[in-house]
Amino acid sequence: MSDTSLIRFEAVAPLRAQVAAWRAAGERVVLVPTMGALHAGHLALVARARELGRRTVASIFVNPTQFGPTEDFSRYPRDTETDLALLAEAGADAAYLPDVATMYPPGFSTRVEVDEVSQGLCGAFRPGHFSGVATVVTKLLNQVQPDIALFGEKDYQQLLVIRRAVRDLDLPVEIQGVPTLREADGLALSSRNRYLSPEERRAAPRLHAVLASIARGLAAGAEAGLLLAEGRAELEAAGFGPVQYLEVRDAETLAPVERADRPVRILAAAYLGRTRLIDNLAAVTP
Incomplete structure (x- = not known):
């Protein structure tokens, strides 16, 4: 108690x-x-x-x-x-x-x-x-x-x-x-989530889904550039915009990286309607 x-x-x-x-x-x-x-x-x-x-x-x-x-x-x-x-x-x-x-x-x-x-x-x-x-x-x-x-x-x-x-x-x-706490559908908990309309709330988990997809691609040895281009297109198709950034960075220095040959973090910030959402995910080294 x-x-x-x-x-x-x-x-x-x-x-x-x-x-x-x-x-x-x-x-x-x-x-x-x-x-x-x-x-x-x-x-x-x-x-x-x-x-x-x-x-x-x-x-x-x-x-x-x-x-x-x-x-x-x-x-x-x-x-x-x-x-x-x-x-x-x-x-x-x-x-x-x-x-x-x-x-x-x-x-x-x-x-x-x-x-x-x-x-x-x-x-x-x-x-x-x-x-x-x-x-x-x-x-x-x-x-x-x-x-x-x-x-x-x-x-x-x-x-x-x-x-x-x-x-x-x-x-x-x-x-x-x-570690980030998430809803059952993957959306990172945030005080700003209450700004989302019902329709936007249904679309919001795509942000985490895209990060997870990129993480799987990096773990399989794919280059970051192609994965990020595909991820950005998927976010825009889901109604996010503008997508301010979608990047793969060194987990300690935040320097850009092309492959997950060291601890890296995938980071994103994008608007869904008037609400700015951010999220990130660690990628496993292949």
């Missing part, structure tokens, strides 16, 4: 005091950063956090600096009370809900930029996005001061950006990725 007691924090000082008390008692603290609109994928992160540490903190903050001027910041789903109830039921110990003024006080002028892994893919279509991600995550890690922080692998490029920032800045925290 889950412990339904959940401590709510909105300011840094009391949160840090509580985390310090837990750590002084020898309890490992795990952070699950979220933007709210929680679904089963987020709750899987909380479940994993409880396996890894004695105490679990989940943050909820819709970060304005990672949204572009034409993106969905204003309509991004928000339901704080439902999120808190879900976190309590899942057994989280604390919820951190900073406001914009706490994260970006007047005169705030510092940003974290991560080169290389932030280039291309989502970085090419969302200028400034990964700087916003790296900045807010660095702040969250500094504010909460956890032993471990968990991030879903659905946002794979984001995971690599965060790992690089933590490594380069010598932050004393372990970053772990957690």
Whole structure:
């Protein structure tokens, strides 16, 4: 049975005091950063956090600096009370809900930029996005001061950006990725899935199906170029458009590759109606 007691924090000082008390008692603290609109994928992160540490903190903050001027910041789903109830039921110990003024006080002028892994893919279509991600995550890690922080692998490029920032800045925290949770038909769980119309929801699993088909082709020794061209055509025929990218990349550096002769990741971003969906899949080396 889950412990339904959940401590709510909105300011840094009391949160840090509580985390310090837990750590002084020898309890490992795990952070699950979220933007709210929680679904089963987020709750899987909380479940994993409880396996890894004695105490679990989940943050909820819709970060304005990672949204572009034409993106969905204003309509991004928000339901704080439902999120808190879900976190309590899942057994989280604390919820951190900073406001914009706490994260970006007047005169705030510092940003974290991560080169290389932030280039291309989502970085090419969302200028400034990964700087916003790296900045807010660095702040969250500094504010909460956890032993471990968990991030879903659905946002794979984001995971690599965060790992690089933590490594380069010598932050004393372990970053772990957690495999993507999917619906029965393969669609990766996402807060933005609720934007899909019924017809779009029926088409959406084609994204994962195309990635899986490419993975099978790479495992059989096929070249990436032909597989990607066929996959893009299949997505467009299913109603996706524009297909922003469909790529095979090195799993550690995100450098383009032609064959799966090393650990690689197949990554995609495409619109279905007004909804931007992203997904990725590891490919098995032949």
